[in-house]
Amino acid sequence: TDAYKLVSRKWKVNPTSIDLGDGVQINENNFTLMAGPCSIESEEQIEAVVEQLVKNNIKIMRGGVYKPRSSPYAFRGLGIEGLKSFHRICRANGIKIITEVMQVSQIEEMMEYVDIFQVGARNTQNFNLLDALGAVDKPVMIKRGISGSIDELLQSAEYVFSAGNEKLLLCERGIRTFEGAYRNTFDINAIPILKEKSHLPVIADPSHGIGIRKHVERITLAALVAGADGAIVEMHHEPEKAFSDGQQTLDFDEFSTLVAKIKKLREVA
Numbered sequence: 001t002d003a004y005k006l007v008s009r010k011w012k013v014n015p016t017s018i019d020l021g022d023g024v025q026i027n028e029n030n031f032t033l034m035a036g037p038c039s040i041e042s043e044e045q046i047e048a049v050v051e052q053l054v055k056n057n058i059k060i061m062r063g064g065v066y067k068p069r070s071s072p073y074a075f076r077g078l079g080i081e082g083l084k085s086f087h088r089i090c091r092a093n094g095i096k097i098i099t100e101v102m103q104v105s106q107i108e109e110m111m112e113y114v115d116i117f118q119v120g121a122r123n124t125q126n127f128n129l130l131d132a133l134g135a136v137d138k139p140v141m142i143k144r145g146i147s148g149s150i151d152e153l154l155q156s157a158e159y160v161f162s163a164g165n166e167k168l169l170l171c172e173r174g175i176r177t178f179e180g181a182y183r184n185t186f187d188i189n190a191i192p193i194l195k196e197k198s199h200l201p202v203i204a205d206p207s208h209g210i211g212i213r214k215h216v217e218r219i220t221l222a223a224l225v226a227g228a229d230g231a232i233v234e235m236h237h238e239p240e241k242a243f244s245d246g247q248q249t250l251d252f253d254e255f256s257t258l259v260a261k262i263k264k265l266r267e268v269a
Ligand code: PEP
Pocket: 038, 064, 068, 119, 120, 121, 122, 143, 173, 205, 208
C-alpha cells in the first residue's frame, strides 16, 4: 500500500482551497501572507501588530501562546489567557488567527479562539496530536519536521486527512543540515516538489527557514517565485525586545517593504 494517498495529486488533481470565512481564502489565486510575533507577549503588542496588519491589508496574524522552547527556562508563552486577548483584539479588527497547538489536551479549550491550528516542527510526527486534529473542523497547518523528509511531511498530513479533516496546509520551515552559517536550511526545492506531489496549499516560513532578519525578505520572495501559496513571517513592533526569535523577526518598516515587494509580483491577500 502507498504511504499516503488522500493528500496526493494522484488522488485529487485540483488544488485545494482553504476557506477561513469572511472572504479569506488560501489558494493559488493569491499569495497569502500571515504575520505576527513569534510569541504573544501583551495586549499592547497584539494591538500594535494588528494595526500594522490592517494598514497593509493582511488578514491573518500569527503568534504563539504555547511555545516549544529548547530550554525549559526560556519564555514558554502566555497560554490560554494570552490566546483570549489575541482573539478579542483580532476579531475586533477582522483578523484571523493562526497559533500553535502543542498537545491533544489543548485542542478543546483553544477551539473557539483559533482559525488555523499550527502543528510545530517538533510535533510533526506526534501522531496522537495529528489523529486528534483529524477530528477537528478547523484548518491545520503542518510544519515540516526539523529533520523531516518531504515524504514524512506528506504522511503526517495523511494522518489528519484520513482521520477526517481535509482542511490542511503544508509548511516548509527549513531543516537541520550540516550548515551552521544560518539557523536552518530553507529547502526551496521542497516547494515545487510539494506542489507537484500534493493538492494542498504550500506555505513558506522564511523566518525560521533562515533565522536571520535581514535575509527574510529575499527568502520570502524566492519562495513566492518557487510556487508557494503564501508565507508566514515573524513581525514585531520592537524585534530586539521580543521574548523569542527576535533575531529573525521583521520590524514594521521591513514588513511594509516586504508587502510592497510581494505586491509587485503577485496579488497579495
Ligand atoms: C514558530 O512558528 O514560532 C515555531 C516554533 O516554529 P517551528 O515549529 O517551525 O520551529
